Amino acid sequence: MTNDFMLLMPLIITGVGAIALMLIAAYDKVTIEQASMASMGVFGLAFLVQLSNTIGTAVVPYDTVFNGMLVISNFTKVAGLIILACGFFTSMSAHSYFKQNNFCTTEFYSLVAFSACGMLLLTMSQELISVFISLEIMSLAIYILVGYDRQNKRAAEAVMKYLMLGAFAGAFLTMGTALVYGGVGSTKFALIGQAVAANGFFTNPALVCGAFFILVAFLFKVAAFPFHAWVIDVYDGAAAPVTGYMATGLKTAVFAVFANFLVVDETMRAGWVNYLFYLSILTMFVGNLIAIGQTSLKRMLAASGIVHTGYLLIALVAVSSEHFSGSVILYYLGAYSVGTLGIFAALSYLGGANEKRQTFDDFKGLARVRPYSAAAIAIFLLSMAGIPPTAGFMGKLYIITSAISAGQVALAVFGIISSILSMWYYLRLIINMYFHEAVEGFEDTADFKFAPACTFILVVCVFAISLYPIAV
Amino acid sequence: MFEHVLSVMIFLPIVAGLVLLLTPAGKGIARLTGGVISFAGLVLGIDIFFKFKNQGPLQFVENIPMIPSLGINYSLGIDGISLFILLAGAVLLPMVYLLFTTKSKGYYANLLIVQGAMAGAVCAADMILFYVFWEVMLLPVFFMLGLWGGESRIPATIKITIYTIAGSLLMLLGIIYTGVSYHAQFGEWSFNIVQMTQLQMAGPVAVLAFFGFMIAFAIKIPLFPFHTWLPDAYTEAPTATTFVLSAIMAKIGVYAVIRLVVPIFDGEFARYALLLAYSGVIGMMYCGITAIAQKDFKRMFAFSSASHMGVIALGVFCMNLQALTGSVFQIVAHATSTGVLFLFAGILEDRVKTRKIADLGGIAYTAPVFALFFAIAMLASVGLPGTSGFIGEFLIILGAIKFNVLIGVLAGTTLIIGVCYMLWMFQRVFFEKTKPASEGFKDLTLTEGLTFLPVILLIIFMGLYPQPFLEKIEPAAQLHLAAADAGKTIALADNTHALVQGSTVETQK
Amino acid sequence: MIQSYLTVSVILFCLGIVGVISRRNVFTVFMSIELMLNAANLSFVALARLHESMDGHVLALMVMAVAAAEAALALAVVILLHKHKGKLDTNVFSLLKG
């Protein structure tokens, strides 16, 4: 009983924190800096509690109350850890970001916490309607965060696109849920799994269609081809910390539930493997092609996010339903999150007022003026490119190993080719930062504390994670 | 302390380099640190040389588990083949700090890091660890080339980086595939290079993995036609970087072929050896012929280096003891001769501020010491008997004749091709009438002269008395060839076994 | 009987899809999405009858609640967009591209 309570504690802490932040927003005395600290405190606390919970076996908390809607396993615990860390670092970099961008109110942090609640729930959900609800909790908060700067036309356009397409995908999820419910008579993963095991998967058209629609919705959220087009524009329009948050926390949560849904039964997973195979290849290559043509840094990172989705899909293809631990997926998500969050944290204070530095060329000569920041960005980029000894390399190593172990040699080959292709745009930023003369002095980026500290911590994490061994 | 000597050799420079990067040290301190650390490396290297026993298996082994679930260990060890590449780095790199005084802190730091990483790649006995160091050694080159290179450095930087990383990622694929195969065959995970030799690889995927490895190494060596990054990079890179690239890093490519490909992919290697050997020979001729048409002396040396690497690689592909031993010996010889030539080219460039051969002339009259040293290094590079270059080249040609007569004859043409462009260059730079750019060319200073002297003496010593080197190389070479042969023999034995069984069945009837 | 409900539901859903991709007015697009959600709701209720359980009804209610929240957000966005451009044509909003 207390055990269940402790397991849900991080969720409760973030939820309560979110509400509390929302409430104190009513008081003028609370400055946004204080709110940011409070948010960091909430995420930090939740993270620590989650960390203390991490070791143990799968538990169904409050089985009788929730009727098995939520399941907490090591997989969800670690996913939760990543999400909470993302929230923490987002708050931290937002602290600096909002010193030069004046559209913040205290509610911003409340919404970050709310969306984190949604993400945490999403990882634990073992039932389609709770998937839908938690997905929407997460998404609604994120929609608002994307369009938080109401004076900014780009932000408004971004939220319009995101909301419209997100709701469109949400409709598919609902319809899919309805069809699965029609086919099986239940929305619980466990029961769906039993039904498939008993009657087979392809014998039940409603189930197949429903599962297909649900798959589409997940693929949309992780921005896989051909549902990727929104992600570039939305990342571009959103504020830097929010983009970082979306790219990492949201992706972690969705991939967690995606994996949970996929492994309910081996026949069902096997049914989708062919799709995922081609989709992951297409996703990687399309992502690379988009990324190579970009001049804006955020758009490039968005496109590279698509490529990383492709790698994660490789991992999904290679997971086994029998001994599913998801460690490879989570390791890769962790490594990817650290790199991406790091870059966005750096962008939070290097971007300048109103994010005036956006393109590759704006960062020319950064290394001459701000060598440590440039070094940190270079390390993050190298990690994303998968150069040892960074976390990104180990993530790639695990993914390729599991793919080859699962007999998916072709997928591994394409993954490698894709990482060769992706070298070019990662290197391009490093080359701009290091090998060109400084075009400006970056004076306005000097006096910040939180975002640089965040960057530094994440640099340490890049190397620390790479040393942490996991079992495949 | 001494059981971890390899770790010290690897991490002492890396840590020193990182510390330099992170602290606001001046360039004087950086150079001093670099000099001291690399000199310490030299001392350790010499110590290792004398404690090294003339045996085949790995020595100075260290083993610490890193990722137990995949059998990835931090394992180090050297044999006669790796010893000399390690030593080449340890002996040659201290020179850089003595010769080039004007670079900034970051440059020296990068040099230190690359030194450590190269040592790591050579000592690694685990494929993943090898891969890590292999990639890490590229990064300092990337920065050194991009930050301190010549005018058109950025395209050159991009080319070398993308090209090399493309190759190494394919190798990563191969590494993982071998690891997975090991798991499939023996039921446990391991990436240990020595254990891998037991592996039986067959089938189309094994061929793919083999080419994954070979392309990576072919790019690094570089083998024809994967050499096109080389002229730009070697030409644009600052001298010390070119020196590192040609003298040691390219050799690690050959070393990796010997260490990873020959024992593991024995069957594939034997099957494609002829193709590879042609690639080596054609590369040697192609680059050698191209060298004579170059207008820029650094570029000419770049092609010359590529040409020689073709011969060295050929020695590995011939798969016999003489060629393999010669190849490893030639690795060291080439590191001393061509590496030193690149340093000379750097000094030349520093003093005359041009890289055009046509602008120079008559340097020998005012700089006799420079001319003498240069001539000795040049003669070593063209393989004159009595210098280090001859022994290796002779052994390789000898082995090549055994391997395939045509290959042997073509390999022999290196004697002619090398001499053509070298003399042509030497004539125009050192002889003839003095040109304005080279007027009053200053001879080597005392420091420079004393820095080069040991290497020049080493070139001659290695030519006159190579036996101490060869007797360390030979057991390891023998072991590698035995491992490669074992694969074939087992395959044969399977066949004979089947035959014997068949015949017994028949006799029973 | 159940087929008829489901047929209507599917028709509604497809109409929603067509609306989303063919209409340019932001309002209409959001309405089309609501149509799709309602199609799902119709299926839920119908399928609840089929399975003779209350689950479907509850689910429909849940979806409605979420749809309402989404609609509220959508309205806010519509106002925001109108403030910026004075128009609600989706083709007007193409600052972010390429």
Added chain:
Amino acid sequence: MEHNVTFLGYIPILPLIGAAVLGLLHVGTCTRKPIHEKIYGVFACIGPLLSFVLALRVFFTLKGMPEEARYLTQEAFTWFQVGDLNISMGFLADPLSSLMLLFVTLIGSLIHIYSIGYMSGDKNFGKFFAYLNLFLGSMLVLVLGDSPVVMFVGWEGVGLCSYLLISFYCEDTDNVLAGNKAFIVNRIGDLGFVLGMGFLFWAIGAQGFDFMSLKANAHVLAPGVALTVCLLLFVGATGKSAQIPLYVWLPDAMAGPTPVSALIHAATMVTAGVYMVARFSFIYAHVPLAGEIVAWVGILTALLAAIFGMFQDDIKKVLAYSTVSQLGYMFAGVGVAAYSAGIFHVFTHAFFKALLFLGAGAVIYAMHHEQNIWKMGGLKKKMPKTYITMLIGALALAGCPPFAGFFSKDEILFSALATGHYGIWIVGVLVAGMTAYYTFRMIFVVFHGEPRDQEAYDHAHEAPAVMTVPLIILAVGALCAGFLNLPAIFGGHQQVSHWLAPSLTEHHPHASLFVEIIAIGASVLAFVIGIRAAYKRFGAGAEEPQFQGFAKFAYHKFYVDELYDAVFVQPYKRIGDAIRKTIEPSVTDGPVTLAAKVYMIAGAAFKVFQVGYVRVYALYMIIGLSVMSLLLSQSLN
């Protein structure tokens, strides 16, 4: 008898040490205040003279041994050993090498002394002697090497020194080009040598790769392999000894100082090829076809060079072509398996050719570096010592009995006739006549008649003693060396041939007295006709002729240099240029840059899909979804 000795190694090492000392002295001082020439001179001569003394010791030690076991060895250390290949840094002195040792060190020493006079005043005096010492050391390694590989060290070493000394006056581009040519052409030959060694090693080298083991195992060599090895080694010999087709470097090599031409490009280095063939006589003797080829190449070279020699106007070029021609004789000798005859010609040729070159050097020295014979004339009054010594040399070269050249050349021609090589014999006799003609053409034009350039003539003077004394010593050699191998018909015992016999695998042909008389008679007749023709034409002074027709063709050396340039050199350079300009950027690098470009263009093109209209994004989703559901419906069925 103890065969292992320790003093063999000192023979090459002493000059090498000298080279190192001189070189360091020169390098250390040449940009500051130069050291006095005398110091260099003394240091330079110590090494060669000591080597000569040691060579004498070797000779007498060998002489004290029983004939069948005349050899001395020294194994200094294991040079390199890999698997079956075991090469020690070892030296072998047998009758063959001891003969070579003697004359190499003797002539080497003399030329060192001569050079002190000839080179005086040159600012690179020290460098010259360093190179000269280095050369002598390398030559001695070549002679003494106990295995083909050690021999090869000297072989390449002398090539290097040849290069360095040809391009000694390196400010002049032509000289350096001549040096390059020599080195490169020699390297082409060296390729043959290396490959020959390679084949030999894989055939019989596993039991030991020194000459003695090879000799012991030579009988197991398969005929095909033996022929290959012989021909490849002969390619090496053609490079070093300037035979067809690789003779082209030697005339150009005259760009070096004249003592160098005398020592390296006449007396010693160029005969290394003959020495090598004789060394490998244990293989050549088993492969008559190889010998046939060697002999024909040799005699044709002799003919070709003699034709060229008749039309040259540079005194050194005349001598250079005569050298090529005489080398051709030597190969003809070793080719018809008369190894001792070939080696004996090497021996006598060393004296008279060195003499002629040094004499020519004295003339050039006197004429202030004028080499065109048509600018000289009547010099015999001004330079009597030089004239007389050169006359002796010329008579020896032309084959006038009883000078040295007569006996050695006659021995070769006799062997050819006696072994039934009539063609070779006829050509050989013809060449003998031509030799007499061009030699005396030179003598008459330079020393007889009236001075053609009065001013130069007035300044001409006899060379100093340091130069004339070596001339006289050599003249004595040229006069008497032939008697060392006096054939039986003249009452001799052929001492040299007997001395060499243990080292060589040869069978002396037995021929009737009649054949011997025919051979001698033909030689003498050829000499008389040749010298008479020369006297008729040039004896009383003649003007520089204008060449027409065949003469012009021969004057331009049949345009062989131009041919080689057009067929080998220019295409080679053009290929290099083509690779640099076209192939490298477009063919080898092309795919790489193309791939990068395609990737960039595709990336730019792909931006078109990111139109920015949300409706279109929704459309992508629906299209993707439709395609996927189509596939799904297929898998459902």
